[in-house]
Amino acid sequence: MSQATRSACKVNTTCPYCGVGCGVTATMADGVLSAVEGDRDHPANFGRLCVKGSALHETLGHHDRLTTPWVDGQAVDWNVALTTLAERLQATRAAYGAESVAAYLSGQLLTEDYYVANKLFKGFLGTPHLDTNSRLCMASAVAAYKRSLGADAVPCNYEDLEEAELVVLVGSNLAWNHPVLYQRLKVAKTRNPLMRVVVIDPRVTDSCEIADLYLGIAPGSDAVLFNGLLAWMAENNKLDQLYLDRHTESFDEALLAASHHDINDVAAMCDIDPERLETFYYWFASQLHVVTLYSQGVNQSTSGTDKCNAIINCHLAGGKIGLPGAGPFSITGQPNAMGGREVGGLANQLAAHMDYHTSGALDRVTHFWATETLTPELPQAPGYKAIELFDAVERGEIKALWIMATNPAVSLPDAVRVRRALEKCPLVIVSECASHTDLLAYADIILPATGWSEKDGTVTNSERRISRQRGLLPAPGQARHDWWIICETAKRLGFHEAFDYTHPHEIFDEHARLSGFENDGESKRLFDISGLVGLGREGYDALAPIQWPVTCSAPHGTARLFEDGEFATHNGRAKFIAVTPRLPEQRLSDAYPLRLNTGRIRDQWHTMTRTARAPRLMNHRYEPFIELHPNDAANYGIGDQQLAVLSAPSGAYRGRVRISNAQRRGEVFIPMHWSDAFSKSARSGAMLKAITDPISGQPEAKHGAVALAPLKTAWEATLLIAQPLEDNSQQEAPPWCKSDYWARVPMQGCQRWQLADAKPVHNWLALLAKWLPDEASLWCEDSGNGRLRAAAIVQGKLRWWLMVGPPRELPGLAWLEARFNETTISDKHRRRLLAGGEYGAADTGPVVCSCHQVGQAAIVNAIRAGDTSVEALGARLACGTQCGSCLPELKSLIEEERSHARAKQASYTEVA
Known part of the structure; x- marks a missing residue:
């Protein structure tokens, strides 16, 4: 689609945040993305967007973007960058072997990017050491599905949340982490008053707003809880014996492992009330249409796979799978975590859901990727998973590491060690779109990549739905698509014929063909999108959201898996896994209690x-x-x-x-x-x-x-400073970053800095003269209380504003933010600068509703004025009327005010 065609039109694409995979309709006008809204026809969200999705157009722009390749600290052109990269990779392989080279990818990549990266590293560089940050969020759920159901295949879809009689949220704050799904569930519960929701989480989260039962279990006790459920179902004749006999195996072993404790023991180990626990067990066992939705609270554990299998065991035992409104449903963290797994993005995978141990898989992938002149040399065994990978980097075993679209210097555990490993690595290549990530300090070669609204390809969401993420805007500067960067590198390495793609639709077509290649008989694989082969560019551009498998027999996709009770295992039966619960490995102690x-x-x-x-x-x-x-x-x-x-x-x-x-x-x-x-x-x-x-x-x-x-502090301060005219991402940190505490908060037209330090400041104006180039124009000091307010105005523009004191003493900052965006400060506003607001203006408090920027104080005042429902608050203040993410917090504020009112009334009655 040409840029002219895109002008003054609406284009459908996909949100780049969580695994819900919401459809987004972007408004394009004169080559500018001016607004976004939910795609009303996308089956993931039907027009809903969370606050992050609704602000996507506000995250665009060229500031803080990487726009030029860098090699050894010098800006270069693409030819120099790619030639240098290829030469150094080739030299590393020649000197130390194929396995000295590795890649670490991201669920932010599109499927097409992932596909060519996996093909290059495993297929033609011959290294198994390619893993992804999806290892941090979905690996345990994947392993559990494969152990029990035979494939990395989520059996459910989002409609199942609406058709269920019972929905169990385990280790998932759905209201915050997957807000659109939460809103769908909330609406479904309103429409079906018989639906029950159980929340199982150590924390009382906003998801509890719709809970009929909350179980605040001890951290790490999930496997104990679900083992107990399995045993309770058996003891109370709540098993589906017919389903067990026809469709499963190894039940007796799993039940034996689960039967060591009675319900009182389980309640004690989980630190919950036995009656509430038995209520949950009864609800689960008595309903057929049960969805258990679980996420990082279950997965991110040293026994996460077992915990997931304990959940799956309970669904199999009751035949609660393969039905509308039933199944174990792992909810994905990233937008394309599943797409990455489809193409082999994990170190223990090959491609197209084939594993190293799958019979004939190595030969099959080798044959498929072979060209007239090139034959890939695939590794014979799995590579290092994420943590192992960086351990190998630190040991000096990995000499060259290519990191794409992720920041392991922050996100990986024991990040200090990760940074130490990166410092030691002879060659670190980083593909990134942002210019200020922690990782860039360790990179020898930096490659500017495209971001959302520029990237063009596909993603797969948590319900196996493939959607197009369409390119809407031109890339800034010299930024290029990740698939292009990988393919150009491959060509310079001598693999031109295998990577001669001109458009992502060609990559997708190859991916689809591989999914169906020799996919029959004993080698039958569940992941199959061969029905999408041959779309061509026009068909690819027009591709509507569709759930895999997509085959000749299912040309419109597959909404739900295992409806016939036939699983992806060698004998077609689901396998029960005997689970022995284990405590967290990181133990508490007197030093770390x-x-x-x-x-x-x-x-x-x-x-x-x-x-x-x-x-x-x-x-x-x-x-x-x-x-x-x-x-x-x-x-x-x-x-x-x-x-x-x-x-x-x-x-x-x-x-x-x-x-x-x-x-x-x-x-x-x-x-x-x-x-x-x-x-x-x-x-x-x-x-x-x-x-x-x-x-x-x-x-x-x-x-x-x-x-x-x-944290010992002699003072706290808030500094607002005007945005620099130039990009300062490569400059040294400002001097106030030497303080014991600082946090930077981007605002519109300025930056907010929260500061604190243990060393007293005896002359703030002298310190400000060292910190800032512009002298204070206005100031007011109360030295006895250690308070100061000051501001600098240069040529009529506000340059900085400072308050020494804790943040609770701040005025609402919206007024000051507006002053930073004025061309000239008026005399009226100048007089009110140190106060930070108009005379008599009320502070609206911390923001609760991000969509409409409604503060807590304004909401509380409205409640006290009689708006005692979320509908009334929405009518008065508009809070809660857009994405709905703030509704639980609004309800909490209403309930808090009711509690305060009851307490006050009780005190009056007592006095009387």
Whole structure:
């Protein structure tokens, strides 16, 4: 489609965030992507978008983008970069062998990018060491499906959540991490009052808003819980014996392993009430149409595979699979984690869902990829999984590592060791679109890649649905598509014939042909999209969302798997797995007595390279935080909103305390998003040991062991500073980053810095003169209380604004943000600068509704004025009327105000 054709039109594409895979309709006008909305016809979301998806157009632009290749710190053209890359890869292979070369990929890549990367590294470079960051989120679920069902095949679809009689959420804060699915489930529950929802999670999350039953289990006890369920079903004659006899095997072994404890023992081990536990068991066993939806809270464990299999066991035992509204449903973290697995993106895979141990797979893939002049030399055994891969880099075994679209310097556990390994590696190649990621400091060769709205290809979501992610905008500068970069490198390595693609539709066609190649008889594989072979460019561009398998017998796709009870195992029977529950490997101790949980927050994504480009997404949780129970806060002498530090054997984390009854005692939660680009010491990966599940290789990211202490501070300050006119991503950090604590918060037209330090400042104006090029124009100081407000105006423009004092003393910053975007500060506004707002203006408080930027104080005032329902609040303030992500928080605020009102009334009655 030409750029002219795209002008003044709407184009359908796919969201690049979570595994829901929402359809997005982008409005293009004169070559600019001016707005986005949910695609009303896309079966994943039917027009819904979360706040991140609805802000996609706000994340675009060329600032902070890589636009030029770099080699050894020098900007070069593509020919020099690719030639140098090919020469160094070839020299490494010649000197140290094929297995000295490795790649680490990402669920942010499109399927076509993934396909050619896997083909190059495993097929023609001959190294098995290609893995992906999907190892961090989905590997345990994949291993469990394969052990039990015979294939990496999610049996359910999203409609099953709406058709179920019981939906069980395990280790999944669906409301924050997959908001559109949560909204679909919420609507379904409203339409079907008989539907029940059970939430199983150590934390009381926003997903509990629709829960009929909440089980706040002890971290790591999931396998105990589901083993107990299996035993209870057997004891109470709730098994589907006919299904067991016809379609499964090894049930007796699994039941024996699950029958060591009665329900009271299970309740004690899970730290939950026995009656509530038995209620869950009864509900599960009594309903046929049950969906258990599970995510990272189950997967990210040293026994994650067993936990997933314990869930699958219960579904098989009751025949609750292959039916509408029934099945074990693992929900994917990234937009194309499944697409990457389809093409062999994991180190233990070949391609097209073929494994090294699959009979004839090596010969089959070799034959398929062979050309007239080239025959691939595939490795004979699986390669290193993610953690093992970086261990091998540190040992010096891996000499060349190509990292694409991910930031292991932040996201991997024991990140200090990962950084040490990267420093030692002779050749680090990074394909990236952002110019300020932590990883770039370790790269010898940097390759500027395209991002969302520029990339063109396909992705596969959590329900096996393939969708087009269409290219809408031209790439900035010299940025190029990942598939192009890989193929151009391959050509320079001498593999021209095997990588002579001109468009991603050709790659997709080859991928589809491989999925159907010799896919019959004893070598029959479930993943098969041969029905999409021969689309051509026009058909590929017009491809509508479709669920695999897509074959001659299922040309319109397959909504649900295993409906006939025939599984992808050697004998067609699902296999029960005997599960022996194991405690987390990271044990608590006197030195590290608190259990650490990590995870996502509502408005952010991964390491914020995209979401932080939309300032309104930073307002809900604007700095790193530590969430803990009130009793723990009291024990450690820490108040709400005070700065604190967590320490672990491998690192430290600094953040602002949020006291919450949603936390269990003895446990803390921190977000996974902050990197060195946004804070001084807030990388969650630095707090975790690199311990993995022995089957899946997935790290234990939910069960750290940490100590807590207040962060000693003599002062805190908030600095707002105007955006520089030029890109400063390659410049040194500003001087205030030497403070003991800092967090950077992008705003519209300025940057906000939260600062703190233990060393007193005796002359703030003198310090500001060293920090900033512009002298203070206005200031007001209360030296007795250690308070200062100051601002600099240069040629009528506001250059910076400072408040010394804790953030709770800040005015609402929207007024100040607007001043940074003014060409000239008026006399009226100048007089109010130090106050930070108009006279008498109310502070709206921290943002709750990111879509409409509605603050907590405004919401509370509306509730007190009589708007005591989310509908009334929406009518008055518009909060909760767009994506719906804030609705649970709105309900919590309503309930809090009701509780305050009841307490106040009780006190009046007592006095009377």
